[in-house]
Amino acid sequence: MSRILIVEDEDIIRSAVRKLLQHAGYEVADAVSVEEAETHDLDSFDLVITDLRLPGAAGTEMINRAPNTPVLIMTSYASLRSAVDSMKMGAVDYIAKPFDHDEMLAAVESILARKTAVSQAPAETGNVAGSPKTDSDPAEIMFGQAEAMQKVFTLIRKVAPTGTTVLIQGESGTGKELAARALHLLSPRASKPLISVNCAAIPESLIESELFGHEKGAFTGAVSARTGLIEAADGGSLFLDEIGELPAEAQARLLRVLQENEIRRVGSTQSQTVDVRMIAATHRNLKAMTRTGDFREDLYYRLNVMQIRIPPLRERRADILGLASRFLKRQAGKLGRAELSLSPEAMQALERYRWPGNVRELENAIERASILADGDVITPTVLDLDSEADDDYIPETLVEGNHEQTQTRDADSTNDLSLEDYFQHFVLENQDRMSETELAQKLGISRKSLWERRQRLGIPRKKS
CATH class of the missing domain: 1.10.10 (Arc Repressor Mutant, subunit A)
Structure with missing residues (x-):
């Protein structure tokens, strides 16, 4: 059983992360500061998860005080650049607040798998640190027993060991970031960082600086030089989520990275070489966007070397009850209940519902029902699903390439x-x-x- 130390001064966050990891089967200890963390035997932990800002010494100090243990940094978006700097200091990864449970668990699993791969490498003939893990599998990160998901897993296994650029397509909530983590974990770059960026979450005026970095004085407020996220991913993988939201200027810069493996910081005259495996994701129809001029055609073809389509939940109905069962177990652990289950009527309601929000909507529905349920059995009443669940589902307009608003009601x-x-x-x-x-x-x-x-x-x- 892997041991994890959480260093976080906010009681609510510390308690929530501790319960989440304990329910996932990890042995967990916690502390509110770096000083308190040192009262533990730091070498006995397999992973340290620490907030960036703590009372007293900063969370990055754990990198120095636990040199033999990987450190995962938790940070808010406002401190994203500091998180990148911390990775330069030796942190293995960062996760931005607020994060969902799947994101945290996937990050922890990825880091521990990398640690295991590195530690086992000398004992394996012809294997070196950073080589692909033969015992890893996308099914360990993502759930899918339906035939459509098994095809996705097969494609991930084939593509991951290569350096090929991958475009992941799928509706919102289908698990595109989990697919990106699986691609990274099964690749020769698994021991290097996976940097995840939501292109829609960064203001348009800052996107180029965040991705490519900037020099001191490059623009108002640039009081010092900053490392960009692409540079921070050097040797590893860069996951660009919602790439369809990338502004035109940043698209042109990204094209050069893909063509020449070079970046140039904002305000700099010098280019530098980077070695980054690019993984992009979108729920939009990029090919349709190239026809309207909203997305560069040359960039689209550079990104679309290998395409992985994550099917919506309505196309993998055989997975609905399996996913619901996993979410129920997680909620039972969070709420301190022995067990939660679905009534037969609730199962039928789940299977009939169209799930426009996909797996994320299913998880939210189970969490809501678990809280509202008076007993240990979830009924359709507390699920509170749309009464029009039996209607034929109208696909998301942008995924299908239609940029007109869809009328979903008569x-x-x-x-x-x-x-x-x-x-x-x-x-x-x-x-x-x-x-x-x-x-x-x-x-x-x-x-x-x-x-x-x-x-x-x-x-x-x-x-x-």
Whole structure:
């Protein structure tokens, strides 16, 4: 059993991560500061997970005080550059807050697998640190017993050992980042970092600086030189999620990275060579976007060397109950219950539902139902799924290449608005006079959630 030390001064986060890892089968200890962490035998841990900002010494100090143990840095987006700097100091990876459970578990599994691969390498004939793990499998990271997912796993096993650029396509919530982690973990680069970037989450004015870095004085506020995320991924893999949101200028720069393996920091006259395996993902139809001029055609063909399509949940219905069972076990552990189960009627409701939000929506539904359930049996009432679950599902507009808003309701049903209807009406009515921040505040959701719902419902953000 792997031992993990959590160093986090916020009680809620520390407790949540501890319970998550304990439920996943890890032995966990925790501390609120670097000083308290030193009261433990640091060499006895297989992994240290630490917040970047702590009372007293910074979390990066754990890299020096536990030199024989890999360190995973937790950081907010505002401190993303500091996280990249910490990786230069020796951290094996970083994870940005807020993170979901699957993201944390996938990061932990990836790091521990790399550690095992490196430690076993000398005993294996002809094997060296960083070579592909023959006993790793995408099924250890992703769940899928349906034939469609088994084809995905087979493709990942074939592509991962190569250095080929990969484009992962799939609707929001299907698990594109987990596929990227599987590709990295099964590759010769597994001992090097996997840097994940959501291109839609970074302001357009900062995207080039974040990806390529900048020199001191390159622009107002650039008080010192910064390493870009591509440079930080040197020797490893770079995962660019939602690459369809990348601005035109950054697309041109990225094309040069793919063509020449070179980057040039913003404000610099010198180029430098990088060795990065590129993995991109999108839920949009990039080929259709090349026809409208929203995405560079030459960049599309550079990215689309090998394509992996993650099927939506409606195309892998055989996996619904299996996924639900895994999520129920996780929730039972979080809530301190012995066991949670689904009633036969709830199982039927899950299998009939169309799941427009895919696996992420299923996980959220199970979490909500687990909290609301009075007993240990989940019923359709607490699942509270859309009553139109038996209707034929209309595919996501952007995934299918249609940039027009899809009408998912008959015209005569507008008097009975669902939450999705309300969201569409509110955004379309107010987006011309409200900023994205104001829209999110009025809807009671985060900017990221607002963006994700826009993409899922086919309501493009109007650019000023």
